[in-house]
Amino acid sequence: MSAGPASDVTNVVSGQQPGLSHVAIIMDGNGRWAKARGLPRAAGHERGVEALRRTVEAAGNLGIRYLTVFSFSTENWRRPAAEVNALFSLLKAYVQRDLSRLKREGVRVRIIGLRDGLPADVAALVDKAERETAANDTFFLTIAFNYGGREEIARAARGVAEAVAEGRMKAEEVTEATFSGFLDTDGMPDPDLLIRTSGEYRLSNFLLWQCAYSELVFMDVLWPDFDQACLEDALTKYRERERRFGAVLPGAV
Ligand code: IPE
Numbered sequence: 649m650s651a652g653p654a655s656d657v658t659n660v661v662s663g664q665q666p667g668l669s670h671v672a673i674i675m676d677g678n679g680r681w682a683k684a685r686g687l688p689r690a691a692g693h694e695r696g697v698e699a700l701r702r703t704v705e706a707a708g709n710l711g712i713r714y715l716t717v718f719s720f721s722t723e724n725w726r727r728p729a730a731e732v733n734a735l736f737s738l739l740k741a742y743v744q745r746d747l748s749r750l751k752r753e754g755v756r757v758r759i760i761g762l763r764d765g766l767p768a769d770v771a772a773l774v775d776k777a778e779r780e781t782a783a784n785d786t787f788f789l790t791i792a793f794n795y796g797g798r799e800e801i802a803r804a805a806r807g808v809a810e811a812v813a814e815g816r817m818k819a820e821e822v823t824e825a826t827f828s829g830f831l832d833t834d835g836m837p838d839p840d841l842l843i844r845t846s847g848e849y850r851l852s853n854f855l856l857w858q859c860a861y862s863e864l865v866f867m868d869v870l871w872p873d874f875d876q877a878c879l880e881d882a883l884t885k886y887r888e889r890e891r892r893f894g895a896v897l898p899g900a901v
């Protein structure tokens with residue numbers, strides 16, 4: 649079962665700081681990293697994959713169990729076709745190259761987002777990665793690919809509407825908890841910490857439902873330069889925060 653808002657609130661009102669189990673990252677700044685070096689944008693994306701590898705390892709080292717990364721948004725289709733194709737190729741190359749190691753290390757891989765819109769070869773590889781790591785539970789790596797928060801919520805609402813129309817669910821059974829079960833992140837705790845690199849201060853349609861109470865850390869580093877030290881900086885900022893979830897903390901009154 650997921651540690652959702654209810655259990656976080658229980659921790660807070662009992663005076664315990666909720667732990668940090670889930671970090672989500674908007675991996676931004678690949679293009680600017682490349683441009684600053686006179687390189688094509690695709691070179692920035694390639695270096696971004698290396699940063700992802702470093703970050704998965706760093707997260708494991710730092711005791712984080714869930715890492716969710718934003719890799720391609722439903723809005724990124726607006727980019728030139730060559731760049732979109734380069735991003736698909738990189739996802740394929742990442743899965744092809746890293747799957748056996750991830751599998752061996754106990755990593756469960758999940759890809760969230762709209763599967764339908766993906767080219768058949770990418771979709772097949774993504775299915776394979778999920779299938780072959782389905783029994784793992786040491787570390788949970790979730791890649792948001794062809795993902796948009798509003799699309800995910802609309803698709804979940806459609807699932808709920810169908811369940812009600814077919815009599816599998818009653819309208820009064822639609823609650824935050826049951827609705828969450830229709831999202832791609834079903835079974836995962838909400839992110840405790842959301843990091844965005846590259847100095848932009850926006851969510852760009854990432855995990856809109858799930859980040860309702862996440863702590864947000866914006867960093868100037870461009871994604872290809874991200875490393876364990878950057879992640880440690882973000883965790884330090886997180887620990888300085890006081891998570892209240894709307895409650896009044898003991899001692900504050
Ligand atoms: C993030 O880097 C990767 C994706 C969005 C796919 P960008 O490609 O957005 O890099 P900038 O923001 O243009 O520097």
Ligand code: IPE
Nearest residue numbers: 674675676718719720721852
């Ligand atoms: C968000 O970055 C999407 C990913 C990191 C995959 P973008 O670069 O696409 O976001 P905007 O356009 O700056 O909001």
Ligand code: MG
Nearest residue numbers: 676677678679
């Ligand atoms: Mg960007």
